[in-house]
């Protein structure tokens with residue numbers, strides 16, 4: 001293998017730049033030409049490709065977003081779109097492709113390798129932490145810390161006004177951002193798609209908290225359940241305690257990556273290039289029990305999330321937040 005390409009696809013995540021940097025510099029250190037592909041699969045089909053050097057990735061490890069830009073492409077979902085992409089890859093002499101993104105991007109990479117002679121490796125870049133095969137995705141830790149910062153501020157004002165504060169966070173169908181930020185932020189209640197919750201019990205806990213002298217009540221709500229405004233309104237109606245909703249939104253996708261995300265991205269980026277150098281294809285890299293691992297893409301996407309630790313964290317949050 002002489003030339004590889006790297007792209008970022010789907011929703012952006014802090015730490016993607018650190019991953020790009022690791023791919024470029026590991027590639028160059030191993031004698032490869034590394035091509036940067038802009039705007040994900042869309043830019044790939046349009047030939048938005050340039051050669052990267054060590055200095056193309058200078059001064060980006062600390063930056064959120066992605067210097068390669070990200071996009072979603074409906075055309076790439078079609079065999080014709082992927083044929084177009086392959087033809088462009090051929091023109092640029094790209095034999096291996098590193099795809100930084102989520103499950104949709106990985107599926108696209110797998111199909112490209114199934115249909116054409118191009119090797120692909122996926123790196124998990126999404127704040128949602130919704131890929132079962134890896135304990136953490138790049139960007140998750142930074143998003144949790146962003147939420148934590150917001151919670152700390154909301155706690156101040158909720159305490160002053162003795163209010164209930166419902167905070168809706170991202171994560172799509174995965175409650176990890178709500179769970180981790182809730183535990184770290186000392187939330188009274190955490191509502192996530194993976195665990196049942198009972199509205200009457202929630203209100204009872206809020207009223208009991210008030211009677212015990214709690215000055216505020218912080219509820220973390222995962223977007224998979226959604227409706228923070230509606231929930232706050234219902235809580236106020238039932239408990240008589242003033243309740244406010246905050247939807248954090250896209251702020252969670254930005255910001256300088258944490259040390260954890262930068263280190264994870266550096267390790268995964270380097271491993272992805274090593275796999276291509278070993279001639280591997282249709283693999284994804286991840287971290288399990290602090291060890292860098294890799295799996296077949298299909299196998300990885302079919303895995304179920306390891307729930308034991310998750311359940312323990314949830315139970316712990318209930319005991320500590322009560």
Ligand code: ATP
Nearest residue numbers: 010011072073076077101102103104105107108126
């Ligand atoms: P995030 O988790 O941040 O949303 P993602 O990678 O899951 O990231 P998607 O929008 O699902 O984001 O996928 C990104 C791109 O990957 C799509 O726009 C499309 O070009 C390609 N892709 C997704 N699913 C498929 C598929 N089934 N077949 C081919 N290409 C796909």
